[in-house]
Amino acid sequence: KVKLPPGPHGVPLVGYLPFLGRNIHRTFMELANIYGPIYKLSIGQKLFVLISSPTLAKEVLRDQDITFANRNPTIATLAFSFGGKDIAFTPYGPDWRMLRRIFVQEMQSKGNLDAFYPLRRNEVKKSVRDVYVSSGTAVDVGLLAFASVINMITSMFWGGTLQADNGAAINAQFRDAVSELLVILGKPNISDFIPVLARFDIQGVERDTKRASRWIEQIFDVVIDQRIQTNNLHKGQDTKENDTNKDFLGFLLEFKDDDTGKSLSRPQMKAFLADIVIGGTGTTSTAFVWTMAELMLHPEVMKKAQDELLEVVGAGNVVEEYHSHKLPYLQAVVKETLRLHPPAPLLLPRCPVETCTVGGYTIPKGAKVFLNAWAMQRDSQLWENPNKFEPERFLGDAKNLDFSGKEFHYIPFGSGRRTCAGLRLGERMLMYTLSTFLHMFYWEVPDDQLPDTEEKFGIVLEKSTPLIAIPMPRLNNLKLYE
Numbered sequence: 374k375v376k377l378p379p380g381p382h383g384v385p386l387v388g389y390l391p392f393l394g395r396n397i398h399r400t401f402m403e404l405a406n407i408y409g410p411i412y413k414l415s416i417g418q419k420l421f422v423l424i425s426s427p428t429l430a431k432e433v434l435r436d437q438d439i440t441f442a443n444r445n446p447t448i449a450t451l452a453f454s455f456g457g458k459d460i461a462f463t464p465y466g467p468d469w470r471m472l473r474r475i476f477v478q479e480m481q482s483k484g485n486l487d488a489f490y491p492l493r494r495n496e497v498k499k500s501v502r503d504v505y506v507s508s509g510t511a512v513d514v515g516l517l518a519f520a521s522v523i524n525m526i527t528s529m530f531w532g533g534t535l536q537a538d539n540g541a542a543i544n545a546q547f548r549d550a551v552s553e554l555l556v557i558l559g560k561p562n563i564s565d566f567i568p569v570l571a572r573f574d575i576q577g578v579e580r581d582t583k584r585a586s587r588w589i590e591q592i593f594d595v596v597i598d599q600r601i602q603t604n605n606l607h608k609g610q611d612t613k614e615n616d617t618n619k620d621f622l623g624f625l626l627e628f629k630d631d632d633t634g635k636s637l638s639r640p641q642m643k644a645f646l647a648d649i650v651i652g653g654t655g656t657t658s659t660a661f662v663w664t665m666a667e668l669m670l671h672p673e674v675m676k677k678a679q680d681e682l683l684e685v686v687g688a689g690n691v692v693e694e695y696h697s698h699k700l701p702y703l704q705a706v707v708k709e710t711l712r713l714h715p716p717a718p719l720l721l722p723r724c725p726v727e728t729c730t731v732g733g734y735t736i737p738k739g740a741k742v743f744l745n746a747w748a749m750q751r752d753s754q755l756w757e758n759p760n761k762f763e764p765e766r767f768l769g770d771a772k773n774l775d776f777s778g779k780e781f782h783y784i785p786f787g788s789g790r791r792t793c794a795g796l797r798l799g800e801r802m803l804m805y806t807l808s809t810f811l812h813m814f815y816w817e818v819p820d821d822q823l824p825d826t827e828e829k830f831g832i833v834l835e836k837s838t839p840l841i842a843i844p845m846p847r848l849n850n851l852k853l854y855e
């Protein structure tokens with residue numbers, strides 16, 4: 374017997390679309406207060422199901438994990454992921470397992486992450502130098518975070534492949550293309566809700582995504598060709614150029630599945646790279662900005678975090694990635710930031726492969742299921758003072774909560790089989806950049822104007838207005854900034 378979840382009525386043709394508002398995660402929470410922790414919405418011709426209680430999240434993400442291990446890609450995500458050949462949108466099955474194993478178990482093994490650390494270190498050092506040059510003047514923290522993260526990622530991708538001269542130009546082009554794509558992907562597209570309109574591409578979202586993706590694809594092709602050329606040139610020789618593990622790209626080109634002997638196709642390889650850039654840059658840099666904004670709003674927390682750095686790292690040293698484990702207070706700050714400002718507030722939508730039951734309600738096959746992590750992480754029944762920024766909670770009652778998604782009221786990286794594939798790298802980059810910039814600089818607000826915490830929903834949940842801050846060197850030994 375079919376018993377669909379309750380939910381509001383919309384208007385003919387477009388359903389609830391006109392009432393979604395700009396920050397849909399908030400609208401979804403308000404609707405949950407009326408209809409309960411599971412409800413449905415019709416938007417255009419699509420059925421959406423919203424879930425916002427840990428018990429029901431567990432039903433979806435653990436008890437019926439395989440049923441919900443598929444996504445429902447939008448037109449734009451299909452366009453940027455080479456038709457859904459990436460990790461995030463490949464249907465659950467052998468191809469997805471292979472891609473995920475390459476990225477999670479092999480590329481992000483402790484040994485490989487450690488091996489790529491000098492590349493990350495080099496990029497963060499360059500950002501420190503840039504900030505040092507701007508000391509005493511207003512800096513856009515979002516731009517700083519984006520540049521640092523994307524430079525670390527590109528350096529790990531192909532830093533060992535490109536020569537310094539053309540490398541800088543290609544990386545600059547790549548940065549522009551990625552920022553453009555992130556903006557396009559953040560726009561809601563009417564064609565996704567009313568598929569009969571898709572062929573008209575009324576807002577031009579598909580056209581714009583394809584244009585930006587082509588640009589990115591051309592860059593991937595140049596770099597992949599260059600790497601193949603270098604490999605061929607040095608075939609059979611035991612040279613530095615032949616060291617396949619020196620960047621991710623070498624890794625992807627060399628990969629052969631142990632069980633099937635399959636290599637990656639070029640589209641798969643490009644989708645893989647696109648995924649890591651799109652999945653990794655916006656999320657990590659947004660988390661950086663929110664952390665800095667909260668620290669500037671809470672100077673006592675900023676001081677504690679900086680005191681901890683002074684004690685652990687010392688005034689005569691720069692931060693190294695291995696310090697992260699010794700910074701429990703800063704870790705609590707990051708956890709608290711990701712509680713209040715999860716970059717993916719609704720995770721990535723799941724889509725049941727067959728009609729199933731959740732919370733006693735029928736979820737039809739193909740529905741788009743959203744887990745409202747944002748709402749659960751601010752639920753007053755689950756958290757004390759839920760809207761207050763209190764990192765101490767992660768040292769007290771909530772000290773055992775981590776990013777693994779085992780506890781369903783705290784899932785900023787998702788949970789289950791399709792949990793964030795870049796968690797280890799993301800956590801490392803975030804902790805390393807934050808600890809470095811907090812140890813090396815004081816951050817002041819210009820004209821005593823405290824930052825606001827207005828949000829902007831898009832591909833990630835960004836701060837609505839840029840975060841502007843004035844850095845001042847914190848360490849006496851200015852050689853450390855060179």
Ligand code: HEM
Pocket residue numbers: 460461462473648649650652653654656657660715716717720721722784785786787788789790791792793794795796798799800803
């Ligand atoms: C603060 C940083 C990050 C946050 C908060 C975050 C959050 C998320 C979330 C919520 C999901 C969906 C999980 C689910 O459906 O259960 C996800 C998926 C994913 N993330 Fe992240 N992410 C971050 C960083 C990264 C980084 C650095 C990368 C890559 C370098 C990355 C790559 C991916 C990929 C490939 C997926 C799709 C996984 C799949 O479908 O199997 N993420 N992320």
